[in-house]
Amino acid sequence: MTTTTRPTAPSAAYAKAGLAALSVSLAAGAVAGWVRSDEFWLVAVVFAVCTLGPAVALGWLVFVAGHTVQPDPHVEDxxxxxxxxxxxxxxxxxxxxxxxxxxxxxxxxxxxxxxxxxxxxxxxxxxxxxxxxxxxxxxxxx
Structure with missing residues (x-):
């Protein structure tokens, strides 16, 4: 797939992506800690840290990618x-x-x-x- 890229997205898109990433990872940590209540904080922190990477990727995909990457319109050909x-x-x-x-x-x-x-x-x-x-x-x- 051939794409063209622009150098940056608006600052608000990066802020939204970061906020979404933190929200998703903190929510995953809280749910994991709640499900396994014997060591809430330890479980919550471990799960939050482990889900931070995929959450950052999700935030970038949702909020930043639309500004920086334009897919090739003829990719299906x-x-x-x-x-x-x-x-x-x-x-x-x-x-x-x-x-x-x-x-x-x-x-x-x-x-x-x-x-x-x-x-x-x-x-x-x-x-x-x-x-x-x-x-x-x-x-x-x-």
């Missing part, structure tokens, strides 16, 4: 965009087939599999399949 579409479409078909086979096996074999493990396998499988398909398509057609 690129070969790479078509490769991504084909890879994701193929990965979706693979995911549906794999989920059907897994469901059949768990029903026939009477397996009790935890839901978190199943969701992790679905997300990891879909991501890995998409990446591999994109690599094969881009290598084959370039």
């Amino acid at each position: 690129s070969v790479e965009a078509r490769w991504v579409e084909r890879a994701c479409a193929g990965a979706f078909v693979d995911l549906v087939i794999a989920a059907g086979v897994a469901l059949t096996l768990t029903s026939v074999l009477d397996l009790d599999v935890p839901g978190g493990l199943v969701l992790l396998a679905v997300v990891a499988g879909a991501g890995l399949d998409s990446v591999l398909r994109y690599a094969v398509i881009s290598r084959r057609e370039s």
Whole structure:
């Protein structure tokens, strides 16, 4: 994706991004401390610090990125965009087939599999399949 950048955004956008980042990380820390009330302050501070990085990224994306980055208006016409579409479409078909086979096996074999493990396998499988398909398509057609 080709983008053009401008040097800066208005100062208010940076202030809003910082305020949003602090608010999100403090809220995450407070909720974590409230859920685990035995050591409220320790848990709240650790979670607030751990979520500060992603919260800064979220604040920048919401408030600053619109001022500094302009996406290419013709990005959908690129070969790479078509490769991504084909890879994701193929990965979706693979995911549906794999989920059907897994469901059949768990029903026939009477397996009790935890839901978190199943969701992790679905997300990891879909991501890995998409990446591999994109690599094969881009290598084959370039």
